[in-house]
Amino acid sequence: MASPTVTFLTITTPGDIQRYLRQNSLFSDLPEDALREVAEFCRVRRYRDRQLIHARGDVPDGMFSVIAGSVRATTSSDEGREALLAIMEAGAWFGESSLFDGLPRAYDAHAQGDCELLFVPRSGIENLLDRRPQIYRNIVRLLCQRIRLSLFLLETNALLPLEGRLANRLLILAQAEDHSISPELRLSQEDLSQMLGMTRQSINRVLKLWESEGIIERHYRGLRILDFPALRRKITDN
Incomplete structure (x- = not known):
C-alpha cells in the first residue's frame, strides 16, 4: 500500500543535508566540519511510487536514508513468490552492509509511494572513514541492531x-x-x-x-x- 505522496522537496541545500545528518544517530556525534564534508558528497534522490531503487544482485554504490515516504525491501523465489522483508520509514538507513563486505545487494528496494532519500556514495564514506574511524562505532552499532532483530524474528517465527x-x-x-x-x-x-x-x-x-x-x-x-x-x-x- 502506497504511503502519502511526497509533493514537496524537504531537503534542497547542503545546509539542509547537514541539519538532517545532525538529527540522525549515525552521524549526530560528528563535529561540524565533518558534517559539512558529509553533506557535500551526499545527494538527495527522489523516486516515484514503485520505482526501483536498487535490485538484488546490483553492485553496491552507497547507502541510503529515508527522508520522506517509505521503501519496500523484498526478495522473490524462482517461482515468482515474493517475500516482504521490511518497510523502511523516515529516518531509517538501508544498504549499509554492502559497503563493507563488497557483496551484491541482497534484496530489491522499491519506493512505496513517492519518496525522498539521502544517498551516501561509497567512495565518499570510505574516504571519510579512513580519516575519522570513530564513525565505525556508529555503523557497527547499527549493524548489531540489525543482527539482533534478525535473530529475534527467527526465534519468534520458530516458536510462536x-x-x-x-x-x-x-x-x-x-x-x-x-x-x-x-x-x-x-x-x-x-x-x-x-x-x-x-x-x-x-x-x-x-x-x-x-x-x-x-x-x-x-x-x-x-x-x-x-x-x-x-x-x-x-x-x-x-
Whole structure:
C-alpha cells in the first residue's frame, strides 16, 4: 500500500543535508566540519511510487536514508513468490552492509509511494572513514541492531503461533529508527501476509478479532494500534 505522496522537496541545500545528518544517530556525534564534508558528497534522490531503487544482485554504490515516504525491501523465489522483508520509514538507513563486505545487494528496494532519500556514495564514506574511524562505532552499532532483530524474528517465527508472530511484527513496525513509537501503521494485510509467510485470510481473521477486542483499528490505509499492553500480551500468552 502506497504511503502519502511526497509533493514537496524537504531537503534542497547542503545546509539542509547537514541539519538532517545532525538529527540522525549515525552521524549526530560528528563535529561540524565533518558534517559539512558529509553533506557535500551526499545527494538527495527522489523516486516515484514503485520505482526501483536498487535490485538484488546490483553492485553496491552507497547507502541510503529515508527522508520522506517509505521503501519496500523484498526478495522473490524462482517461482515468482515474493517475500516482504521490511518497510523502511523516515529516518531509517538501508544498504549499509554492502559497503563493507563488497557483496551484491541482497534484496530489491522499491519506493512505496513517492519518496525522498539521502544517498551516501561509497567512495565518499570510505574516504571519510579512513580519516575519522570513530564513525565505525556508529555503523557497527547499527549493524548489531540489525543482527539482533534478525535473530529475534527467527526465534519468534520458530516458536510462536500466528497471533504471537503477528503481534510481535506489529510492535516492531511501530518502533521507528530513533526508538520512538507510532501507533499508525501504513501497510496492507497483503504486506503482513508476505512478511509472515501466512495467508491473507489468516491475517484478516486475527485482525478482525483484535479489532473486536479494541486492540487495533483497521482503515483503508492500514491500521492503528489502540492498546499496546494488550498487543504485547498476545505474545506472552502464546
